[in-house]
Amino acid sequence: MRIGELSRRTGASQRSLRYDEEQGLLTPTRLPNGYRDYDEHTVTTVRRIQVLLSAGLGTSAVAEILPCAVDDGVVLSGRCPELIEGLAKERHRINAAIGDLITARDILDSLVGRPLRAQAVPSR
Template sequence: MRIGELSRRTGVSQRSLRYYEEQGLLTPTRLPNGYRDYDERTVTTVRRIQILLSAGLGTSAVAEILPCAVDDTVVLSGKCPELIDGLAKERRRINAAIDDLIAARDILDSLIGRPLLAQAVPSL
């Protein structure tokens, strides 16, 4: 299939698909006229890429994870145990960032007159 059809089927822009190719995440074949040609499996690959990017991972991490994905939910296979530690570390980083943002929001709430959740009186 050509890039326009892949874009329609996945909801991903043609520009993003070209970027994925530049990053080594997709490897279409080239037709004699220079057009990209994607096989059916690419639809699943693009969906996996989207899931991984939405998790906050960069394209280099996505490139490492893609060969280890076993289904559309991107569950990692047992053949890539070294990725689990790195992903757990990334999860801890994200949790710390969330905690920092919640603390910043609580401070802003107190500055604008909203009570902190810990100080709120429960309603009866």
Template sequence: MRIGELSRRTGVSQRSLRYYEEQGLLTPARLPSGYRDYDERTVTVVRRIQILLSAGLGTSAIAEILPCTVDDTVVLSGRCPELVDGLAQERDRITAAIDDLVAARDILDSLVGRPLQVQGMSSR
């Protein structure tokens, strides 16, 4: 199938599909005319990429995960033991970022309505 059909079937823009190819996430065949030719399995791969992106994974992590996926009926199942460890590390990274954001929000909340106190100056 050509890129326009893949875009329609997955809801992903042609621009994004080209980006996925640049990142090594998709490897379409090329027709003699130079057009990209995607096989049927690519629809599943693109849907998997979209889910993994929405989970906060970057394209480099996704590029490592895709070769380990063996079951097209679920988002992730793998034959690579490092897949589970890598995803656990990524989850820890996201959790730490969430903790940092919550702490920043709490500080911001504590500042609302707080009187400005400047060292060396007293309020009379």
């Protein structure tokens, strides 16, 4: 399938698919006319990439994890136990960032003596 169809089927933009290729996450074949040609399995791979990126992982981590995924949901299922420690550290980093944000919010609330309501951010 060509890049446009892969984009439609996965919801990933063509630009992000080209970026994933540049990062070594996707390896399409090239047709004689230079067009990229993706096989059916690439749909699953792109969905895995999307899940991993949405978890806040960088493309280098995604490249390490992809070969270990065993299902459409990107469950590692013990295939690459060496990755578990790194993912646990990333989870700890995210939890620390959440804690810092909650602290910052609480400080803002204390400045006015009550919780502030969320307001729409004006466009620039």
